[in-house]
Amino acid sequence: xxxxEMKHHFTHRELxxxxxxxxxxxxxxxxxxxxxxxxxxxxxxxxxxxHQPGEVCFPGGRRERGERPVETALRETWEEIGIPPEEIxxxxxxxxxxxxxxxxxxxxxxxxxxxxVDRLAASAAEVKNVFFVPLDYLMHYPEEVYRYTVSAQVxxxxxxxxxxxxxxxxxxxxxxxxxxxxxxxxxxxxMTARTVRWLLRELRAMEGEG
Numbered sequence: 001x002x003x004x005e006m007k008h009h010f011t012h013r014e015l016x017x018x019x020x021x022x023x024x025x026x027x028x029x030x031x032x033x034x035x036x037x038x039x040x041x042x043x044x045x046x047x048x049x050x051h052q053p054g055e056v057c058f059p060g061g062r063r064e065r066g067e068r069p070v071e072t073a074l075r076e077t078w079e080e081i082g083i084p085p086e087e088i089x090x091x092x093x094x095x096x097x098x099x100x101x102x103x104x105x106x107x108x109x110x111x112x113x114x115x116x117v118d119r120l121a122a123s124a125a126e127v128k129n130v131f132f133v134p135l136d137y138l139m140h141y142p143e144e145v146y147r148y149t150v151s152a153q154v155x156x157x158x159x160x161x162x163x164x165x166x167x168x169x170x171x172x173x174x175x176x177x178x179x180x181x182x183x184x185x186x187x188x189x190x191m192t193a194r195t196v197r198w199l200l201r202e203l204r205a206m207e208g209e210g
Contacts, residue, residue, distance in 0.1 A: 020104040025072035027061030031112040038132035045128050056188045069106035080126050087116030106193055133183045148176040
């Protein structure tokens with residue numbers, strides 16, 4: 001193996017994220033509903049075994065090989081709630097998310113046209129319902145956040161002695177914030193709520209700049 005062969009290999013491969021067990025993309029959709037600027041959410045179908053059935057989320061799904069993340073977000077939105085890409089304007093990519101299970105998620109902020117809202121048609125196989133939450137409601141929602149602690153559970157056979165480390169080695173631990181938003185009987189939480197929280201913080205900072 002030569003340096004030239006290494007260069008050819010690494011310059012002709014698609015860049016990824018180390019340790020990622022899957023790459024996903026979501027649309028964070030803004031739309032006008034009943035005269036208010038809203039975020040659109042969906043509730044997953046109860047039949048989606050193993051895919052957090054009955055929970056609230058944004059449209060999105062797993063990235064397919066050769067597909068750009070933004071294409072994934074648009075495709076999944078069309079498949080899940082019937083809005084075609086031409087009725088969506090992508091405003092900007094948002095910060096990438098990597099969760100504790102090493103899933104990588106690419107969020108995209110976008111707007112749905114009035115014609116796109118009229119074409120809403122949830123896929124019964126994937127979506128239980130779709131609902132809108134006014135952005136102003138979320139901006140003024142009293143913050144409700146809980147903490148999820150992540151601790152190290154190390155294999156009993158780990159070779160501390162052979163490596164010269166004490167058995168009480170101070171492994172890193174961590175935590176994850178779990179925000180919750182409630183709206184008309186819907187509970188938005190988990191990664192979806194963390195994305196909402198991040199967006200709201202950016203919007204408040206933008207207001208402060210004005």
